[in-house]
Amino acid sequence: MTQPATAPTATAEAAGDRSAATLVLQDVTLEVGDGEGKVRALDGVDLQVHPGELVAIIGPSGAGKSSLLAVAGALAAPTSGSVRVLDQDLGPLWERGGQSALARFRRERLGYVFQSGNLLPALTAADQLRLAYRIAHKRGRARSFDPQPMLDAVGMGHRAGSRPGQLSGGERQRVSIARALVNEPAVLLVDEPTAALDRARSQDVVALLAEQCHERGVAGVMVTHDHDVLARCDRVLEMVDGRLTLAAA
Amino acid sequence: MGVVIALIAVLMVMLSGLSGGLVNDGVSGLKNLPVTAFAFDEGTKTDNAFSRSVVDGEQLAAWRDQSDVEAATPIGVAIVNAVTDDGTQIDLTVFGVEEDSFLAPTPSDGSGLGAPAGIVVSETLRSEGVELGTVVTLDQTETELEVVGFTQGQATFGHVDVAYAPLATWRLITLGDAPAGAAPTEADLAGVDADHASAIALQAVPGSALASGDTDAVAAADAAAGTTTMTLVESFNASPGYQAETLTLAMIQWFLYAIGALVVGAFFTVWTIQRGHELAVLRAMGASARYLVRDGLTQAGILLVTFTAVGVAVGLGLGALMPEGMPFSLEAGPIAVASVVTILLGLAGAAVAVLRVTRIEPVTALGGAR
Numbered sequence: 377m378t379q380p381a382t383a384p385t386a387t388a389e390a391a392g393d394r395s396a397a398t399l400v401l402q403d404v405t406l407e408v409g410d411g412e413g414k415v416r417a418l419d420g421v422d423l424q425v426h427p428g429e430l431v432a433i434i435g436p437s438g439a440g441k442s443s444l445l446a447v448a449g450a451l452a453a454p455t456s457g458s459v460r461v462l463d464q465d466l467g468p469l470w471e472r473g474g475q476s477a478l479a480r481f482r483r484e485r486l487g488y489v490f491q492s493g494n495l496l497p498a499l500t501a502a503d504q505l506r507l508a509y510r511i512a513h514k515r516g517r518a519r520s521f522d523p524q525p526m527l528d529a530v531g532m533g534h535r536a537g538s539r540p541g542q543l544s545g546g547e548r549q550r551v552s553i554a555r556a557l558v559n560e561p562a563v564l565l566v567d568e569p570t571a572a573l574d575r576a577r578s579q580d581v582v583a584l585l586a587e588q589c590h591e592r593g594v595a596g597v598m599v600t601h602d603h604d605v606l607a608r609c610d611r612v613l614e615m616v617d618g619r620l621t622l623a624a625a
Numbered sequence: 626m627g628v629v630i631a632l633i634a635v636l637m638v639m640l641s642g643l644s645g646g647l648v649n650d651g652v653s654g655l656k657n658l659p660v661t662a663f664a665f666d667e668g669t670k671t672d673n674a675f676s677r678s679v680v681d682g683e684q685l686a687a688w689r690d691q692s693d694v695e696a697a698t699p700i701g702v703a704i705v706n707a708v709t710d711d712g713t714q715i716d717l718t719v720f721g722v723e724e725d726s727f728l729a730p731t732p733s734d735g736s737g738l739g740a741p742a743g744i745v746v747s748e749t750l751r752s753e754g755v756e757l758g759t760v761v762t763l764d765q766t767e768t769e770l771e772v773v774g775f776t777q778g779q780a781t782f783g784h785v786d787v788a789y790a791p792l793a794t795w796r797l798i799t800l801g802d803a804p805a806g807a808a809p810t811e812a813d814l815a816g817v818d819a820d821h822a823s824a825i826a827l828q829a830v831p832g833s834a835l836a837s838g839d840t841d842a843v844a845a846a847d848a849a850a851g852t853t854t855m856t857l858v859e860s861f862n863a864s865p866g867y868q869a870e871t872l873t874l875a876m877i878q879w880f881l882y883a884i885g886a887l888v889v890g891a892f893f894t895v896w897t898i899q900r901g902h903e904l905a906v907l908r909a910m911g912a913s914a915r916y917l918v919r920d921g922l923t924q925a926g927i928l929l930v931t932f933t934a935v936g937v938a939v940g941l942g943l944g945a946l947m948p949e950g951m952p953f954s955l956e957a958g959p960i961a962v963a964s965v966v967t968i969l970l971g972l973a974g975a976a977v978a979v980l981r982v983t984r985i986e987p988v989t990a991l992g993g994a995r
Contacts, residue, residue, distance in 0.1 A: 451991065
């Protein structure tokens with residue numbers, strides 16, 4: 377069973393070792409809604425994720441998993457607490473209200489893998505990567521980008537010319553992982569990557585995610601409902617009522 | 626969407642053709658004249674000024690004395706009903722001009738003005754069966770005139786074919802002194818004691834104030850001559866119905882542009898809403914709002930340019946099928962301008978819609994926040 381977040385040892389263990397962590401969330405709170413409808417989606421969350429580590433976050437629907445991804449991914453400003461990526465505090469970016477600065481931060485430091493891949497229907501696998509590269513880099517450099525090695529790395533080199541509609545769910549997620557890694561992110565944020573996959577493909581996809589995080593030294597955070605894939609992850613934490621705790625073994 | 630843009634472009638070409646055709650039908654007789662400006666009798670209303678105005682020899686002399694004027698010559702304008710010798714009823718705008726003046730027509734066929742009863746008519750009258758030697762009898766006066774030449778191309782005024790006649794013959798007709806049932810002779814013309822005309826056609830000295838349209842200089846000359854001067858283009862409004870027709874068509878054309886902009890805007894509004902999640906994903910990946918707006922406008926631009934070109938091509942094809950006699954004239958300039966306006970206003974409509982991307986929250990890319 378999970379241990380309460382207030383237990384010092386459990387909290388410290390759940391948070392992870394702070395030394396040289398790529399992603400550090402410290403006492404992060406997120407409140408959403410107004411007035412009586414106000415909900416505390418995150419409640420004093422501490423989390424550190426190291427380079428090359430894939431951390432899984434599990435928990436029931438509405439526990440705050442996606443809110444954690446949103447805050448860690450510079451998509452939502454925490455109500456209190458701090459979020460640091462590679463020692464850069466995201467707070468000032470939010471305080472300045474600079475959407476362009478946040479967008480730049482996301483394209484330079486973060487990678488996202490969304491549910492069902494969320495690939496653009498009109499683009500081939502290679503073009504999905506080219507687009508991501510183009511967003512992350514100057515247009516001139518994008519012309520010289522070759523997506524083939526990255527597609528090969530996720531086992532999709534042979535489907536470079538295929539559009540999402542021609543790919544299976546597992547293949548779409550593989551392309552989505554390759555797309556998320558194109559900008560060489562420090563942190564990879566993964567939202568329910570196996571939501572639409574069968575068991576075998578789910579194992580393959582999470583194994584690929586772990587492999588890529590390890591090989592590239594990327595700090596990975598994966599939100600999932602799928603308990604079958606947790607063995608592939610380096611750490612498993614549980615989110616309950618906005619609090620993060622170590623998951624039971 | 627592309628089909629809608631193409632249809633708007635087709636309509637735009639058709640309207641441009643009709644507009645050009647009506648303009649030609651209304652004032653091609655004036656457009657082709659080597660004239661800088663026309664001087665009408667002082668205070669003449671712009672509308673139908675050619676038929677309202679009467680100028681005399683003194684006013685002509687006053688203009689000839691102006692240093693800015695290289696040449697000034699009287700022109701008489703009268704619209705008459707007539708019948709050809711084979712019984713075809715036709716309408717004619719008789720332009721009475723001095724045979725040796727700069728207004729005298731250079732015929733494409735036949736001879737020029739000279740004989741008292743000789744007229745040079747618009748080439749378009751050939752479709753009515755008019756040929757060289759055709760005798761035209763004017764209604765009411767029953768004066769007979771003979772076609773001695775044809776103009777180069779269409780020459781119409783107020784949607785009526787132009788017939789150039791010697792100014793003295795025109796005076797004879799307008800005074801009602803022309804012989805009934807016969808052609809006017811030299812003796813008839815010699816008996817005309819009048820120096821009136823409808824207006825004075827002016828050719829300016831190149832680089833002069835009159836040539837540049839200096840209103841102060843023109844006003845001073847008008848005051849001296851007792852006239853009201855209009856440039857050649859301004860004088861088009863003096864053609865019957867010209868202003869009303871062109872304004873109506875212009876209004877229809879601008880409504881079409883507005884509809885085009887609205888349709889394109891509506892399409893891109895739906896497009897942006899439909900792609901909301903996709904755009905949120907791109908924003909989450911770090912795409913700036915400016916990048917997405919530029920991307921949307923680029924797609925809109927490609928659509929607009931491609932399908933406007935398709936529509937123009939179809940419109941030109943349809944234009945070639947227009948029945949003879951329909952006032953329809955396609956010119957590259959107006960079509961190019963209309964195409965550019967269609968594209969620019971379409972882009973403006975798309976811009977309003979595409980700017981919605983700046984309000985898309987990237988956090989909605991996450992499944993739990995959908």
